[in-house]
Amino acid sequence: MTQDPNAQAQIEPTELGANAAETGDRQLTDETSDAYGSHEVGVGNLDFATVAEMGHTATQLDPLAPAVLSVDNLKMYFPVKSSGVVRRTIGHVQAVDGISFEVPKGGSLGLVGESGCGKSTTGRLITRLYKPTGGSMMFEGQDLAQLNNKQMKPLRRDVQMIFQDPYTSLNPRHTVGAIVGAPLEVHKIVPKNQVLKRVQELLEVVGLNPEHYNRYPNEFSGGQRQRIGIARALTLNPKVLVADEPVSALDVSIQAQVVNLLQDIQTEFDVSFLFIAHDLAIVRHFCPEIAVMYLGKIVEIGDRETIYGRPHHPYTQALLSAVPDVKQAAIGGRRERIRLEGDVPSPINPPSGCRFRTRCQFAQEICAKVEPPLLQIGQRHKVACHFAGELGAHPATPVTTALLGVDDQGSPVSGAAPTNTQLTIPGYEETWYDLKTRQTTGV
Amino acid sequence: MTSVPMTQSSAAERDQHEGPFLQVENLKVTFPTQDGPVTAVSGLTYSVEKGKTLGIVGESGSGKSVSSMAVMGLHDAKSAQISGSIRVGGTEVVGLSESHMRGLRGNSMAMIFQDALAALHPFYKIGGQLEEAYLVHHSSASKRDARRKAIEMLDRVGIPQPDRRVDDFPHQFSGGMRQRAMIAMGLINDPSLLIADEPTTALDVTVQAQILDLLQDLQREFNSAVIIITHDLGVIAEMADDVLVMYAGRCVEYGTAKQILTSPEMPYTWGLLSSIPDVTASTDARLIPIPGNPPSLLRPPPGCSFHPRCVHSSKVAGDLCSTELPELLPASSGTAHLKRCHLTDPVGVYRSEVLPEIAPELVEETR
Ligand SMILES: Nc1ncnc2c1ncn2[C@@H]1O[C@H](COP(=O)(O)OP(=O)(O)OP(=O)(O)O)[C@@H](O)[C@H]1O
Ligand SMILES: Nc1ncnc2c1ncn2[C@@H]1O[C@H](COP(=O)(O)OP(=O)(O)OP(=O)(O)O)[C@@H](O)[C@H]1O
Ligand code: SF4
Ligand code: SF4
Ligand SMILES: [Mg+2]
Ligand SMILES: [Mg+2]
Numbered sequence: 001m002t003q004d005p006n007a008q009a010q011i012e013p014t015e016l017g018a019n020a021a022e023t024g025d026r027q028l029t030d031e032t033s034d035a036y037g038s039h040e041v042g043v044g045n046l047d048f049a050t051v052a053e054m055g056h057t058a059t060q061l062d063p064l065a066p067a068v069l070s071v072d073n074l075k076m077y078f079p080v081k082s083s084g085v086v087r088r089t090i091g092h093v094q095a096v097d098g099i100s101f102e103v104p105k106g107g108s109l110g111l112v113g114e115s116g117c118g119k120s121t122t123g124r125l126i127t128r129l130y131k132p133t134g135g136s137m138m139f140e141g142q143d144l145a146q147l148n149n150k151q152m153k154p155l156r157r158d159v160q161m162i163f164q165d166p167y168t169s170l171n172p173r174h175t176v177g178a179i180v181g182a183p184l185e186v187h188k189i190v191p192k193n194q195v196l197k198r199v200q201e202l203l204e205v206v207g208l209n210p211e212h213y214n215r216y217p218n219e220f221s222g223g224q225r226q227r228i229g230i231a232r233a234l235t236l237n238p239k240v241l242v243a244d245e246p247v248s249a250l251d252v253s254i255q256a257q258v259v260n261l262l263q264d265i266q267t268e269f270d271v272s273f274l275f276i277a278h279d280l281a282i283v284r285h286f287c288p289e290i291a292v293m294y295l296g297k298i299v300e301i302g303d304r305e306t307i308y309g310r311p312h313h314p315y316t317q318a319l320l321s322a323v324p325d326v327k328q329a330a331i332g333g334r335r336e337r338i339r340l341e342g343d344v345p346s347p348i349n350p351p352s353g354c355r356f357r358t359r360c361q362f363a364q365e366i367c368a369k370v371e372p373p374l375l376q377i378g379q380r381h382k383v384a385c386h387f388a389g390e391l392g393a394h395p396a397t398p399v400t401t402a403l404l405g406v407d408d409q410g411s412p413v414s415g416a417a418p419t420n421t422q423l424t425i426p427g428y429e430e431t432w433y434d435l436k437t438r439q440t441t442g443v
Numbered sequence: 444m445t446s447v448p449m450t451q452s453s454a455a456e457r458d459q460h461e462g463p464f465l466q467v468e469n470l471k472v473t474f475p476t477q478d479g480p481v482t483a484v485s486g487l488t489y490s491v492e493k494g495k496t497l498g499i500v501g502e503s504g505s506g507k508s509v510s511s512m513a514v515m516g517l518h519d520a521k522s523a524q525i526s527g528s529i530r531v532g533g534t535e536v537v538g539l540s541e542s543h544m545r546g547l548r549g550n551s552m553a554m555i556f557q558d559a560l561a562a563l564h565p566f567y568k569i570g571g572q573l574e575e576a577y578l579v580h581h582s583s584a585s586k587r588d589a590r591r592k593a594i595e596m597l598d599r600v601g602i603p604q605p606d607r608r609v610d611d612f613p614h615q616f617s618g619g620m621r622q623r624a625m626i627a628m629g630l631i632n633d634p635s636l637l638i639a640d641e642p643t644t645a646l647d648v649t650v651q652a653q654i655l656d657l658l659q660d661l662q663r664e665f666n667s668a669v670i671i672i673t674h675d676l677g678v679i680a681e682m683a684d685d686v687l688v689m690y691a692g693r694c695v696e697y698g699t700a701k702q703i704l705t706s707p708e709m710p711y712t713w714g715l716l717s718s719i720p721d722v723t724a725s726t727d728a729r730l731i732p733i734p735g736n737p738p739s740l741l742r743p744p745p746g747c748s749f750h751p752r753c754v755h756s757s758k759v760a761g762d763l764c765s766t767e768l769p770e771l772l773p774a775s776s777g778t779a780h781l782k783r784c785h786l787t788d789p790v791g792v793y794r795s796e797v798l799p800e801i802a803p804e805l806v807e808e809t810r
Contacts, residue, residue: 046734048754052800055717055731114647115618221736251503252674256718256732280648285720285730308722322652323722324677329704334659334681340649342603343617 055256056263059108061288061303063380067102068272069126069159069240070426074099074135074145076121080348091348095121097296098135100374102427103240106266108273110287112280112319114344117293119276123242126274127161128152139240157187157236164245166225170217176203176228177213183235202231206261223254230261237269244276259286280323284308289380292316295355296347298374302381312377312388312435314338315356353410354386362387366398366410373400374424376432379443382424388435399435462533463490464668465514465636470527472509472518481740483509484692486771487527491668491685493635498683498700499672500715502737505689507672511638513537514670515554516544531636550580552636553629555622562625563613569624570594570609573631580632596627600657619650626654630661637662638670643678655682676719680704688712691738691748694771698780708774708782708789710755717801725804747785755792759785 077092096118103109111119124130126137128144137144144155163169170179181199184190190198200210206227208220217225226246233241243262247255259282265271277283283290284304291301292315300313311317321337328335340359345351354372357363366386374384386398397408407413431442470487473480484506491497499507512518514529516536529536531551536544556562564572573593578584584592590609597605600623613621622642629637639658643651655678662669671682679686679700686703688696688711696709707713714733721728735752738744746765750756756764763785774780775790786792798805 046754047757048796051734051754052729052731052796055729055800057729058720058726060726114649223736251737253502253714253718253733254736256730257734259730260732278647281720281722281724284722285726304726319649320722322648324651324655324675324681325723326676326680326704326716326719326721327723328677329680329700332701334655337652339653339656343619 054260056260058285058304059263059266059288062104062107065104065107067427068105068139069103069274070136070138071102071126072100072136072138072426073424074122074125074137075133076118076125076130077133094296094347094350096125096132097350099291099293099296099298100135100424100426101291101298101301103272103274104289105272106270107289108266108275108287110283110290111274111276111293112278112283112290113293114319115278116344116347118296118347119293120244122293123161123244123274123276126240127159127242128156129161157183157189158239160233160236160238160241162226162229162233162241162243162246165249166222166229167249169229170225172217175214175216176208176220179217179228180213180231180235183232187236189236198235199231202234203228205234205265206231207257221254223250223257226250226254226258227261230258230265234265234269238271240272240274242274242276245278246275247282248278255282262286280320292319295344295350297355297384298382299356299385300381300383301374302378302383306378306381310390312381312383312390313356313385314360314362314387314394317391354384362394364398364409366401366406366408369410370400370404370406373403375400375403376429377435378432380428381432382428395435399433399438402438403433463492464532465491465670466528466530467510467514468528468530470510470513470529471525472506472513473524474522475524476741478741482692482743483740484513487689487692487694489687489694489697491636491670493668494662494666495684496662496669496671496682498679498686499670499689500674500676500679500686501689502691502711503674504737504740506692507689508640510689511554511640511670511672514636515548515552515638516541517554546580549576549634550632551634552638553632553634554638554640555625555629555642556640563621563628565613568610568612569597569616570611573597573609573624573628576628577631592631593627596631597624599630599661600624600627601653602627619646619653622646622650622654623657626657626661630665633665634667635665636668636670638672640672641674642671644673644675651678658682676704676716677721688715691743692740693748693783694781695749695783696774696781697771698774698776702774702776702780706776706790707793708776708780708786709784710753710786711749713755713793713797714752717797724802727803729800731800747783755786758792759787 074096075098076096077094079089080091080093081087082090099122101109111122113119125132132145135145177196177199180202181195184195184198199213203210203213208224208227217228220228247258250258266273275283275287288304290304290307291298292313294315300307300311300316307316308320311320318338318340325335342359345358351358353369354367357367372384372386374382376382377388386400387394388399389395401408405413431440434441467490468488470484471482472484473482487510489497501507513525516539518525525537527537531547570590570593573596574589577589577592594605594609597609602608602620602623616624643654646654673679683700686698686700687694688703690711696703696707696712703712707716717731718733720730733752738748738751744751746767747769750764753764769783769785771781771783774782
């Protein structure tokens with residue numbers, strides 16, 4: 001959170017420390033220790049074909065998979081307090097403001113967007129490290145948003161989190177065995193005398209030497225520590241894993257190891273992922289579906305081919321155009337890109353109407369007046385923009401007027417009833433709004 | 444006020460000297476530690492001409508920062524042993540006194556550090572820090588000149604309302620703005636050589652794009668020689684003229700960005716390319732990790748430092764890979780492309796084995 005626009009306001013952390021793992025002391029150890037390699041199973045004498053075989057291609061979409069998690073109009077507002085003796089609430093950080101999406105069973109939804117747009121907050125809401133301000137999160141017939149801590153306890157096993165930083169998320173004073181085994185004992189999953197056996201199995205699953213259960217985290221490299229974190233998250237056979245920047249703290253050569261491991265786990269245990277990351281290329285590889293967030297809202301969501309190939313929201317287009325491309329080496333020079341001016345506005349006081357309008361090159365009057373709905377415009381594609389269209393083909397007049405009952409400037413048309421019946425459900429409808437004909441169509 | 448041993452005229456001479464502006468030859472940097480000497484950089488040779496950009500990539504701990512800090516003269520003589528030659532504008536800087544070095548730093552050359560927050564002093568205003576950097580090398584300038592220059596630089600790097608923001612403290616800037624302030628600091632004395640050590644790693648892609656634009660514009664304007672250190676091969680592809688690939692303190696491959704990224708000849712470089720997905724790659728491309736972990740510099744592996752992790756060493760006769768350090772020799776793809784590897788037919792291996800897995804669409808095209 002380096003670019004936190006709220007740095008100056010006094011912000012009341014909610015349920016901070018709910019997650020002891022994250023507040024564990026960072027131990028700065030001498031990284032020159034050279035025992036790393038020996039922790040791993042089977043590195044020596046591999047040939048390229050074998051290693052290539054272990055590498056995975058991009059995860060494919062299963063369009064028929066049912067939703068395991070269904071999030072509807074989810075909100076998280078953090079109170080902002082005044083300084084002084086009597087600390088009054090003087091505003092709210094609208095960190096997550098009414099987002100809806102589904103995570104398909106055994107699939108993965110990617111969550112991308114600029115720093116501070118609310119990705120981690122969304123992850124923490126789903127794992128119930130925070131209690132949402134509003135909205136619902138349906139998981140196996142229960143609304144996680146409504147449950148109290150006691151009711152949540154049995155469900156915590158099912159929804160687990162993998163953290164960003166392998167250096168701070170493991171308690172340095174506990175052995176790897178204790179770290180991975182703790183959830184087993186807390187939830188009394190296996191009899192005490194079987195914990196060790198299960199821990200060793202899990203270490204093997206993540207490619208670590210099972211004999212090393214009695215070593216401490218500082219004896220492992222960053223990539224290996226991240227695998228310990230993954231083993232810990234797997235102990236309870238979760239159904240949903242929230243992976244918040246699981247590889248960004250790792251050296252590039254190690255990132256691929258961890259991504260492949262997560263793909264293996266997904267196929268083997270049928271785990272569903274909410275995959276949060278800055279790196280748009282990693283997200284594209286891991287996630288057949290992607291949601292793009294901007295300032296607490298989802299602005300575009302859809303399948304990989306649509307989001308990366310034919311994005312319709314000006315922010316998605318700018319974001320993708322900014323990614324440097326290795327293929328450019330063959331051509332030389334920089335790629336054409338859309339330059340975004342200015343900084344992200346404060347989530348305490350977001351712009352009226354469309355939140356992206358202060359930086360959008362297509363913004364018009366209507367954008368300041370009316371918030372664009374997240375409209376389904378294809379079989380698996382939703383976008384929130386009055387002028388939604390492919391790059392270079394944004395329409396001259398707003399596409400949303402008939403649906404919202406407003407004119408081209410965004411003023412209400414007297415007598416016109418809004419016809420939009422499909423305002424943001426978590427999943428996709430059978431029919432959608434066709435941008436060309438401006439009519440509802442279907443398959 | 445620090446004395447400035449370099450006079451204006453010698454600075455002018457430096458700028459006019461023949462050949463590449465920066466020439467590093469056979470650089471070796473060793474740190475004595477409790478466990479024994481750590482050789483972080485050895486046998487490193489490269490050069491950068493004015494107006495050109497060299498990209499340095501490599502594993503974490505491969506010596507990218509250590510070698511660049513040697514160029515900047517930032518190692519403590521007591522804790523680092525440096526040998527070889529580093530010539531900046533013709534001036535040999537290895538063994539140069541700290542006061543001479545200070546004259547060069549921030550004037551002829553400047554560095555943008557990995558961590559902008561650590562490099563800016565939290566208790567002083569951004570403007571004050573810029574002014575100081577300017578005054579160190581312009582002792583005859585007035586305080587007002589320095590302030591004007593500070594505002595001008597903030598404006599150049601795209602800080603809105605620079606005349607107001609100049610009085611902000613670092614914590615009042617966002618991450619991207621701090622990074623830009625760092626760049627303003629690095630460029631305030633129009634350095635002929637700029638080293639940017641992971642200038643955009645912690646930033647959003649949109650902010651990264653702004654910073655890279657800025658670096659390129661400024662380079663064009665001042666015709667500086669630029670070194671950019673990054674782990675992002677996309678940044679390398681779009682910014683660098685030449686690329687230096689480092690592994691365990693050594694150069695393992697060197698060439699133009701096009702040579703390194705389209706016809707690499709060394710297995711570590713292949714590993715790097717295949718372990719990073721690309722935003723436009725085919726979804727049939729595999730993500731192939733480099734197995735194992737980086738080597739210890741305390742007890743570096745014998746022979747090729749990459750051999751414990753190399754999946755192609757079986758194609759080399761005998762146990763050459765684990766016994767003999769390969770020399771840095773010309774590669775087949777063209778002049779000035781160098782590689783350090785015993786493989787006899789790297790091009791064939793890359794085309795027939797590696798490429799079909801990591802970029803199946805390219806194989807189709809070249810058929
Ligand atoms: N516990 C908290 N209390 C108050 N505000 C918070 C809290 N956690 C996050 N915020 C604010 O909510 C917004 C969203 O933060 P969040 O961490 O979800 O962003 P993010 O998308 O994960 O960003 P990054 O990419 O930098 O990790 C930010 O403005 C942040 O400052
Ligand atoms: N003062 C020092 N004493 C001992 N060893 C050092 C010292 N400074 C650096 N090293 C070692 O030198 C090696 C090279 O470090 P360097 O910082 O150059 O790596 P790098 O390539 O910049 O890596 P990264 O990508 O992580 O920044 C590392 O193994 C590091 O631990
Ligand atoms: S609604 Fe308007 S401001 Fe928002 S993205 Fe679309 S065109 Fe831009
Ligand atoms: S010299 Fe041998 S071990 Fe080293 S990179 Fe080449 S093939 Fe691999
Ligand atoms: Mg986050
Ligand atoms: Mg470094």
